[in-house]
Amino acid sequence: MKNLNTEILVIGGGSTGTGVAWDAALRGFQVTLVEKRDLTHGTTGRYHGLLHSGGRYVVKDPRSAVECIHENQILRHTHTQCIEETSGFFVVTPEDEGDFPDKFKAACAACRVPCTEISAQEALRHEPLLNPRISRVFEVPDASADSFLATHLTAQAARQAGAQILVYHEVLDLITEGTEQDRRVLGAKVRDVATGEEFNIYANMTISAAGAWAGQVARMAGCTVNIIPGKGVMVAMNHRVVNTVINRCKMPSDGDIIVPIHTVAVIGTTDERVSDPEKLRIEPWEVQLMLDEGDKLLPGLSKARVLRAWAGVRPLYQEGFKGESRDATRALTLLDHQSRDGIAGFLTITGGKWTTFRLMAETVVDKACEQLGTRKPCATETTPVPGIEQGHYWLGHRLHEVEENRLQGELICECELVTRGMLEQATQRNPTITLDDLRRDIRLGMGPCQGGFCTMRAAGILHENVTLGMQNMKASPDAELVNRKSQIVNPEWDVAYMQSPAHNATADEVAPSAQHSALSTPNLLLRDFLQERWKGLTPVLWGQQLKQARLDELIYLSILNSDHLPDADTISPLTDFYHFDGGTSREAESDHA
């Protein structure tokens, strides 16, 4: 067993956990982060895409609103390229009149959320598809944000400050010593999901940033944290029907926000208490509700082509709270288990929003400093992550780079403009166990065809590179040399430019390594990814998108016969997860019957 020692152990590779690792590493701590799947496997990779101005919470949850606007202003400087400056409207539809709009305006002022009332005509000039019967519009500094990229960049910034980020490492248990009343967490027992290897990580301080799983982790320490898991459903439209974030000006409810993000627009969301954060099944009525509500903001929305639906689970927490999850606070919560439960060396940071992850990190690391008896100031507020020189995200940036560099022939995903070089670099630099990891990294398979063409191409390219790499290895027995070469060929490469076609125009030579074992099973990569896409498609398959699914069948059944490939029984750590509800494929089938 290769046990590790560190000062701070962070559990969870979502926005919060990577934020904590970044913050603690910048303060000079030795940090190790463990995430049981890929970065953003949890709620962070399933959120709505909104950098909140705080407007949504000014009336109902002012504490959360104040946190949001504070962070909104900071993240624009620290995570610039993850944010598109869309601005946001709060619109009053005929259903939303009454005194809420005036309360909203006053509450924005009280929470210091900049808010300007503009005329309905002006709003319609910007967003012609908006319901023409809206009566009032307030503009606030909402923005759209890419949480996949942001989390990668935060993790990269943490790495550059010395943190170790271990993905596909699951915490099985916490190591504790002492008695019921006087206990200390010494670290965690961890399993490498890819190899099955188990080992211990000892730390002076263990910080749980496990989101909706924080209750499970706390139980390992012997205390109770009642997370209120609130499931939310989102529906992505095939077109970017709006360029501004559109909110209904009313008390937060279902289906009242539309966020433009990359090439699509996403409508959401719902809030329903669920028993388990991995139960993410979407029912037809939930999709229907989103479309019906969407029609009130953008009449006719429900007739437009829908791409995909997904669900995420909010890690809401309120000490002693018993009501509906919609009513639980969105403000962040720090649980100091020493004073709360008599457990030293263990902190939980939960609640909050994606928007407030930096603040959550600062809060918990401040507490860690206090308990470890050191004073190290937080530096994240003024330290940008790598790559902000690219400026804010804008819609045409990939196409522009593809055209400027004449990379058309390199495209393997025409929907999202992913080039072969981007795919190769992302795989080379990030552990990849499934093609879904690459979806999060470079948006592979996120467009209209939902993996129809690129699944086969990606599996083929990865396999080709591994095979060629192994042949190179055989030719040159000096494995060290091959490895070193792969690190120096393109010294400029950086996670910060992962999504840029131009910066990945030439691929490095590929060196095979242990992490690539998954890549040499293209049949499994293909099966897993097709199934992963199917899971998000079935709730929204009708009309054009149903036709697309049938074309995908033509390709994968009729032309490729990929349902009759060898190794049909091999599975990855994610195979079961892609079969609905995290159950096994067999269970899922029988509950369907």
Added chain:
Amino acid sequence: MLDLLVIGAGLAGLSAAVAAAKAGLNVRVIAKGQGVTHWHAGTLDVLGYLPLTDAPIQAPLAASQTLPPEHPYRLLGETRLRDALAMFSDWLAASKLAYPSSATPDQNLWLPSAVGAVRPTFLAPQAQLAGDVSRPEPMLIVGFHGLRDFYPQWIVENLTKQGYLARAAFLPLNMINELLERNNVQLAEQLEPPSARGRLAAALKKLCQPGERIGLPAILGVNEHLAVWQDLQTEVDAPIFEIPTLPPSVPGIRLYRALQQQLMAAGGRIEMNMEALAFKAEGQQIQWVETATSARPLKHYAKNFLLATGGVLGGGFNSDHTGRFWETIFDLPLTVPQDRNAWFRHQFLHPQGQPVFSGGVLVNDHFQPVEQNGTPVYNNLWAVGGVLAHADPIRERSLEGIAIATGISATQGMIAQTHAGV
């Protein structure tokens, strides 16, 4: 006045139209766009796997009669199926696009796919035939560096796992072209000039060892295909076979063009970009179908109408988020449940397929759409191919077989029934 208006220019519509035109009928094909022929593998699959058990099928004609009684193949019977396929391959041979069957009569061919699975088909273009895995020669699978739809090592690895002898090799893509785009059709056209063929032949000859056969992506010419393929074989002195790739499909386009040629030669016409939007019936008799092209409505009057719009993939069916699922032109009765909860299984590659895709138009054994009680909806309407109920052609690998045989057979029945044009 037209004897027959065919709606849909996929294999089903074209088969029907050629059969009608050759029988002397005045026939027109209208279509919104080209059918699935531009996407599929270019082979003629008749039946590859049994729908319930997923058991592989060796003798598809015989096996077709073990399917459930409502299946289109049971409505046809083995003789009509066999005769239609024979007639169809005669037409293709007349257009110099031979589609031989397996050397063992009535048996499926098993050909390597672009991921190295072995796919069952009944009739394959001549240029795919040498891929038959029952042949003894070891395979040399040759790819081109940077071609995004063809990965020889993956193919070889899977073939090897299944016990077939194969090895992989690469050639530079720029020996074919310098284009920015790497579309299969463009590549195929680039291989047509004799100089390009010569370069490829020389390179292949260097790679190939005596006794090997060579597998290449299906890009060996479009209009000049036969010459390209024959020249390569002669110069390399080895059997050469194509492996179909992702859409757009070069073998599919060749097939389409051959049929189009047969239709024109027999006096038929195809009109594209014509989406049927409305129709008029008097009693049980359809009078006309209306299309809108170039911003003016156009009424197509005909004695008979044949619906070959190809199911979900061809656009013959549409559906919405409320679970409504309908046939787009005549709103014919369908077997598909009007409930989205019942459309899918949780597994994409489930051996029994997605229930929504085996629903469709109910017909009698003349292929006339019928009501639940079996009476024809209209006296002069026929439905063929992908719109038919009780089959999932993609899952069963019966796509082309059903299209061709129902297309031809329905037309013959219609001619017999109406004595039109005879």
